Structure formats: C-alpha cells, structure tokens
Amino acid sequence: MESNTNVLPRPLRGIIPPLVTPLLKRDTLDAAGLERLIEHVLAGGVHGLFILGTTGEAPSLSYRLRYELIERICGQVKGRVPVLVGITDTSFVESVNIARKAQEAGAQAVVLAPPYYFPAGQSELLEYLKHLTLELPLPVFLYNMPSYTKLVFELETIRAAADFPGIAGIKDSSGNMIYYHRLQSLLKDHPDFSLLVGREELLAEVVLFGGHGGVCGGANLIPELYVELYNAACSKDLSKVDVLHQKVMRLSNAIYNVGQYESSFLKGLKCALSCIGICSDFMAEPFHRFRRAEHDRIKQYVKELGITPER
C-alpha cells in the first residue's frame, strides 16, 4: 500500500543508486531502457532510488523531460522503495516547482545541492535553505558536491540546518573523509539525520564507522555488489568487506577511468549499461557517448569483470 512507503524511514539506510537517465535523443527518454533499469536495480535489492542527480545528468535535461521522468519512475516503482528526486537548481522557484511535481507523483523526498552559479557565502546559503525548506512539500536531503557546485556546505551550516524541519540527511559527494568524520561527530545527537556517502569507493569505511549507506553510481550496473558490501559492513564482517571493497575498486578503476575528461565516470557507466543491454548510452550535451575506441575498452572491461544483467 502506497501510504506506508510515503513515510520515509528515518534515518534512511542502505544503497540508493543515483539513477542514470536513459535517453534516445537530446529530449527523448529511452522509456523501455528506463523500465529495464528500474527493475534491474530493484531486483538487486536496493533500498531506494535517487533520480535527477549528477549521475542522472539532471542539469542537462529540459524541465519537460525531468517532469516526465519523475512521473514515469514513481509510476513504475509504486512505493516498492522510496524515491528521492533531485531539485537542485540555480532558481529557487524552479526547485520548488520540481519538488511539488515530485510530491504529486508520489516521491518520498527531495535532494538539494547548493545553487551553483552565484558564489554565495555560507550565511547566504543558510538563509536560502531556511526560506526554501519552508516551501518544500517533502523532506530534503542536502547534497554536498563542491567540485561541481563550487559551493561547499560548511560544517557549521549543516549543524544549523539540521534543526530546520524537513531536513532528513546529507549525501556527501565531496570525497573528503575528514569532512565526513567531522560531520558525523557534529551530528551525533541527531540520530534521525541520514549520513549517506556519494562516492562508492568510500562506502565500506563510511558504513563501518556508523554511516547509514551510500548513493553509489555503480549500483546502476551491479546493484547487488553494493547491497552485499553494505550488509557486510553493517554486520562488521571485515573479511567480506575487504573482498567486496576490492571488487568495487576494480570496477571503479576500470569503468570510470576511460577517456580523458572528468566525464569519464558518467560516460563509462552509461556505456557499460548499454553493453549489458539495459539501456541506451546516449548522453545529453555538453557530453556525448563514448566513441568506438573507448566503447570497445568498456566492453572488454565489462567482460573481464563478469558484469551481466542476470548475475
């Protein structure tokens, strides 16, 4: 029954893949691919879905397409797991618009990185958060992504924001474990505040040290690997953690490191998904899918790593 799932678990725990957005053309969803992708990750045991994030290429998509995506995904997931919708935008009003759409469609939460054009100061950012959370119809996860937004959520800003109603946790994609450890110290009296890590290479240590889970791009491809690693870390099974963490590193070193630009992560992930028949590897501008040479390397890695949709 949908009403149950509308109560977001607090804290949210587990593996929440940042879903890629399958595309056929610049402004056309790969609807069949999207359907396969959703069933693929749900079959892998993931604990939620995060759509319209960086991995979902959200900033590159038209609003029309973003709205279509929200509807299709919520309609297909039907409350089987919580759906978190990215509302990051440089425009306050557009963030609210997406959040309302998400709520209407049946999503459970929204995710917000700082507005990423103007370099706001921390007090400006905190005031922005205070105003915005008042307008949001769903709980919100902060999304720390300084390499792309240029703007970090500083620790004191998060400490202050953690007391705003509706703030449910943070997805930290800074890759900075010192920041993460400080954050955890700072929020030890907020047991309902989810600490999720955005870089899968750090999932093992985050969960071992008491974090709540990860938003792992690779879980689009091999969801069960990340779910197993999460479970092993929860049960403090260090030797199993070690084996699975090595697998995560092998995937990361192979699939995310082809090509010369920072887009390697996204291109490799979409390319690998297309190699195993899940969805198209078309990408929204300013990126483009891997061309032949890179495609062939990814195909070879997918084979070597034994990635198949049916594992």
Added chain:
Amino acid sequence: MESNTNVLPRPLRGIIPPLVTPLLKRDTLDAAGLERLIEHVLAGGVHGLFILGTTGEAPSLSYRLRYELIERICGQVKGRVPVLVGITDTSFVESVNIARKAQEAGAQAVVLAPPYYFPAGQSELLEYLKHLTLELPLPVFLYNMPSYTKLVFELETIRAAADFPGIAGIKDSSGNMIYYHRLQSLLKDHPDFSLLVGREELLAEVVLFGGHGGVCGGANLIPELYVELYNAACSKDLSKVDVLHQKVMRLSNAIYNVGQYESSFLKGLKCALSCIGICSDFMAEPFHRFRRAEHDRIKQYVKELGITPER
C-alpha cells in the same frame, strides 16, 4: 523602423549595459522600475542592452519570469538599440527555448556562457557549440566567465568557433587582459567579430587597443560616464580617458566593495539604483538586498560620487 534594427551591426560596438532585473518579490518583476531603468540607460546614450546575464541574475530567475522580462524589454525598447538576450543554461534544450522566445519578441542577438554544472572538456565544449549554433535563430555572442562557470573558452576553442555561422563576437568577463590580448591577435583576420569586455575597470585599455566596447555593469547607474569613456578611447583622447577611467575606478572601489561576499558587486549596484529612485533593490535568492548598515554606506557613496538620475 524595426526591420533596420534587426540587422545587428557587425561588429557590434559601444556600451551595452548588462541590465539588472528589477524585482518586487521572488517571482515578480518591478515593472515600473524596469521601465524607468530602460529609459534611464537609453537616455545615457548606450548602444545596446544585454539582458538576462550575470548582472541580471538570470540563473536565479524562473523561466516564466525570464520570458516575461524578454517580452517587456523588447516591447519597450522597440528597436531603438539592439537587445541581446542571455541564453546560458545547463540544458541545451532550455537555451534553445529562450533563444526562440528572444527572436519572437524581437531581440537582435543572444549571449551564451558555457553550461556551468558539468566540467566539459574543450573538445566537448566545441562540439556543444557546433550543435547549439545550428539551432539558434539569432546571432550569438560567446560569454567568457570562468569564475562563475568554472569553464573557460580556451583560445583555440574560440578560434574554431569564430568560423561557425552565427557567432558574432565575445564578451570576455575573465578580467584577464593577457587572455584578451591573445584573443585579439588570434582574431585579427575576423574584423566582424566583436570583442567586448565585461569588466568596466578594463574598458579604457580594451578600447584604446582596438576592442569594440564594453558590457559595463555601472552603465545601469551612470550610463553616460561609460559612453563618454568609450568615445574618448575611440578618439584616442588620452587625458580625457584618464580622467574618466579614474571616475570608473572610484565608482568600482566604492559601490562594488561593500559587504564581505562576491555578491558585493550585484548588491551594491542594485542598492545604488534604489538610492537614486530607479528601481527596487530586491534580489533573487541565494542573495538578499543589503541590510541597513551596508545600505547606508552605499547611500553615502552615491552622494559622494554625485550620482543622480538626471545628471
């Protein structure tokens, strides 16, 4: 007659203020203030208007409001000077949408900074430009603004793009005069390509060395100062240039340096415009208008600098 003005001068020359966007509330234009602002700058003799740029807070505005702004401004200007419309967006499709709107409303050109979320490589950026210019119904000015977009138009990228049909020039807001001089060397065989500088502190030298003009924020406030400086530099009147350049520096050192954040420029400009009765100083999030202490300092500077709407 409107048909005449639809032929954009090539190269475009002169002072083209990056218009601030007067707001009454988060999603409500200050329509009366906008009207006064337009007549104020046109009375000062400016050679064009650039709307929906950084100074216009475009990324912080809803699309609805951006569209309303385009219509109102084109409707009021009625071809008296060319109107250039900012279409910078992380989404290719939304950039095209704004450009079409601009063309329908009667604008003469569009202005485009690189998409500012994903860190594209230069070859990706060039391919993006190639695809996008094919879809644009108006000539386009590139907008180099690395501090906000994180992505520079490298010199070789501009050299290649300068041959695409529809590329009319560049607005360089990097503040980097070495980059500017190299650009000018590189494009000396493109006499129709406009070289406009985005930082008013550099207007004097850019025009003295053969550049075509400036997109000067301060021209919202004292349009005739920048027009006179432009004219003096065109006619190589060095002693007049020196006097007017000192005035520009005094304004910059006073009005743009109150407050502790990088938003000082925008806040100071809107605050000064409200002090002289042109328009509201309301700002879109993540910024907010200056509070009392800063407002009083700006008011004092406006008085000391002798800024009045009727000069």
Added chain:
Amino acid sequence: MESNTNVLPRPLRGIIPPLVTPLLKRDTLDAAGLERLIEHVLAGGVHGLFILGTTGEAPSLSYRLRYELIERICGQVKGRVPVLVGITDTSFVESVNIARKAQEAGAQAVVLAPPYYFPAGQSELLEYLKHLTLELPLPVFLYNMPSYTKLVFELETIRAAADFPGIAGIKDSSGNMIYYHRLQSLLKDHPDFSLLVGREELLAEVVLFGGHGGVCGGANLIPELYVELYNAACSKDLSKVDVLHQKVMRLSNAIYNVGQYESSFLKGLKCALSCIGICSDFMAEPFHRFRRAEHDRIKQYVKELGITPER
C-alpha cells in the same frame, strides 16, 4: 647496536610522529624541549620519527638550524627507532645536501615532497625523481601534500617511481581516501612499499584496509593514543578502533580548530605541547604562536581532554 637499526624495516609500519621543531627564537632550537619531546614520544611506543616535515616547519627554518636538528635528534635517538628526515626543497642540490647530512648523522631514510615553487608537469616530476634518487644515500619516502606543494604525485607517477631503487613508500597527506584506495590497488604487487597516511583522522580506516601506519601530528602530544589505535586496527578490533578513533576526532576538533587560518593545526599543536610542559610554543615566521585568547582556549581543551605528559 646501531648497525641493526640502519636496516630500515620494509615495509615500515606503525606510528611515525612528524616531530614539531621546538624553538626558543627565530633561529635557536629549544634544545631541552626537543630532548623532552623525543623521550615523550618514544615512551609512548612510536615506531619511528619523521623530522623536518610540514609539522616540523622545515621550510621556515634556516639550513644551519635544520642541520643542527638532524644531528641532535639522531644523536639522542641512537637507533632506538628509525629516523626519517625531510629533504623537500625547491633546489635539487639542497635536497641532496640535507640527505647526505642525514646519512652522516645516522638517519635511516629521507622524505621528499615535490619541489613546490615551479609547477612541474608529471613527466618532469618523474624525471626529477629519477635523477634525484640516483644521488640519495638513503631510502626515500614520497610525500604527497598537494595543498601545500600545489603539485600532486599522480597515480601513474607513483607506479613508475615505485620501481626506482631506493623508493621505500609514500606518506599521503592529501586527505583523499579515493586517491589512497587507488594507490593501494595500484601497488598491491609491491608488498615492501609502505603506505603511510599523513592525516590522523584517517588512520583507522587506512590500517583497517591494509595500510602500514600513520604520520600523525597528534602523536607529538599523546603518542600512545595513536599507537593503541594502530594496534587495534591491525588486530581488527572494531569496537576498540571506534572508541579510539572518536578520541582522535575529539582532539582534532578541539586542538586543531582554534584560530582562523590554516596554520591552526600547527599553532594548536605547539601550544598544547607547551601547556603540558614539553616544549616552547615559539613558531618560525610566517607564523607566530597563539596569543592570549587562543592560548587559553587550547589550555582549556588540554584539560578537558585529560592530556598530561605522564599519562
């Protein structure tokens, strides 16, 4: 017998404090404080000493004083643990000079960050390493410290350098655990290559995941805390690791976070050492010791954390 200790353990394991340099004046060692400091950390069970690193303020010291320090420390340690001497310098020749001095004085290894003035490319850096290691009379640890040197040892550079004779390991102070995990994957066929972490907040996870130890600034102050954490992590005692890691975080959040500049770490550490009577808190320019207000806060933290020289 000294000859035994001249055989550096391969890989070097354990806690190797980056020794602060006690000073009485700009160019005068606090010799008595230095003696107390050495005995204090050796009594805490540390596995080596790293002198003339960042924590030792090496770049701020005259060469005369650096040479005096090497002699005094090696003379006092007398082979009880290996001494590693920082030879980082912008001048190749001066690096070699310090290394020779270190060898003469009886040190076991040297430590080298990239030359930190000119922005060398990675191939230039690798060639520099190839030439330099030929001239060094002692094994060398690479020191990755991009925030201070501006120059990172990229993974491929380390992979290539790991095969040079005389390269004994790396001290990674980047704070970047993804980099660290990639490094470990890359060097899994170099079992003698030491992987040491330079940020104590990351010691627990580095050792849990198979790293060899840490160069922990806080081990100047409470050496046995870091030694116990290292031992707990080696024996996979997760609940003990958790308790001790929390203590490390409390120390870090308190002692290293007073004052507004990046020098807080160094100033806090020297101040705390002076509060417990180990050595002077005088600092070499461009820094200065904490003044009254900050000193009092550190004193209070030292009391709250129960730090005493005799624990």
Added chain:
Amino acid sequence: MESNTNVLPRPLRGIIPPLVTPLLKRDTLDAAGLERLIEHVLAGGVHGLFILGTTGEAPSLSYRLRYELIERICGQVKGRVPVLVGITDTSFVESVNIARKAQEAGAQAVVLAPPYYFPAGQSELLEYLKHLTLELPLPVFLYNMPSYTKLVFELETIRAAADFPGIAGIKDSSGNMIYYHRLQSLLKDHPDFSLLVGREELLAEVVLFGGHGGVCGGANLIPELYVELYNAACSKDLSKVDVLHQKVMRLSNAIYNVGQYESSFLKGLKCALSCIGICSDFMAEPFHRFRRAEHDRIKQYVKELGITPER
C-alpha cells in the same frame, strides 16, 4: 662613480629584465654566457636588472650558486644600472642572509614574494613583512606572484606595508589588471612607490595609465623592443605603442607557447637565447631544456621574428 648608483631612483622607472640564470650543469654557472647576457641587455638600454627571480629559476638553485651569481653580476654591472636581487624564501633567516650578501656585493635593492610553502593569512603576512623589513639592509620591492606562491598580497596588506620604511615598490606578476588599477588608486598618495608590471603583455597599458615600468622576461632576448615600448608609452605615442605592443604579443605567442606545461615560458626563453648564441639553455630541475622537436620550433620562430644579438 659607484656611490651615485647606490642611491636607488625613487620611484624606480623603466625596463628591468628578470635575468635568466645561464647554467652549464645543475650547479655550475655558464659564466661566459652570463657575461654576454649582461652586456646584451645593457646594450639594449635597460634601466636595471632583477636577478634571482622566477625567470632566474632562483628557487631551483643552490644557495652557493645564488651567492656566486650575485657577486658575478654586481661585479660586472659595476653600478651602470641598479641591480635588484630576489630574496624570496620560505625561511626568514635565509632571506636575510641573501639580502646581506646582496648589499655586500653592491646591489641596490631586493625583491620579495611571500613565503610560498605555508598558507599564511594576510595579517600573518603583514607581520612577517614588518619583522623582515627591519632586518633588511636594502630597499625592498614586493613581488606579487600568486600563481606560484599561492599567496596574494591583498590590497589592504600593500596599503599598510607601503608605509614601512624601506618598501620601494611592487612588481605585480598577477596578470590581473583590475588588481593593478585598484593598487594604483590606493597608492596615489605614495608617489615614490614604484608600480612595475611583471607580465610584458601588459607593459603598454600599465605605462600608459601611469605605471613606472616593467620586469619583462622578453627583455633578456630583445631588450630594445621593451625599452622602445616603454618610451613610446611614456610619451603617449599611441600609434607607436600599438606597433610595438603587437611585436611583444607576437614574441609571446610564439616563444612562450611551445610545449605543454607552464614551464613553456622559461624553456622557450632560454632556448631562444641559446639559438642566438647568448648563453646555454640548460635548466635547473625540476625542468629540463627543450628537446629536439621543441628546440626546432623555437629556432624557426627566432628566425621568423628576426631576433639577432646585434640588431
């Protein structure tokens, strides 16, 4: 008579080449090349010499070699023009040592960039300057070089330091003309304070707007070009300025842009000097001279630009 030249002109004006350091080997001066280089630039009419700067590769040289260089140059120049000696160092004591050596050898001034390892705050930097200037036996020029030192002299720091006894001016190599214009506004009541620009591409505008001269790397190669441009700008001869500025840009675009690293400037300059028979192109680590392909391109450019030692 030497005593006359020991009175440094205030403000110092004109073209002061940052001398390259001719080397035969890692720690061996090319003494004959150095002699030719000095006579070459003096014959070109330069107004001073700046040795041991970035272009002189000072941080890469041993102290022994730096001291030898100071003696040789002062001995050869014999007061024909002022000699300015770079004393930038991470160690306060070593900066003082070099300054004393410079004074003994007969130099007229020293040049100081911020200490470049530790990230000092501006108040720390100002205190460092206050302490250091007390110890210096010669007037000092500040050297703003943020890309290499990571530490900028902020405007307020310079305003405060300008009142310290012994501060004679600034060499601004930031390449940031907005910073430069603000500096000039700020110091308009310090007519003796020299404003020198460190990037030759900006020499023309700096002098046109009232600056005192330039520290131009290219003046090692074609000293008279920069002297003529300086003179033309002083006499406000805009058409001559334009022609000469274009020549400077052509040299910069050719000679400084071969090779892929930031070291292109230095490598190209030394290579070109060797092509015209002035001195060796050997470079101190971490750099190395251009290899064949790049050398041949520089040789071709030298020919195309008509650079000869006897022009």
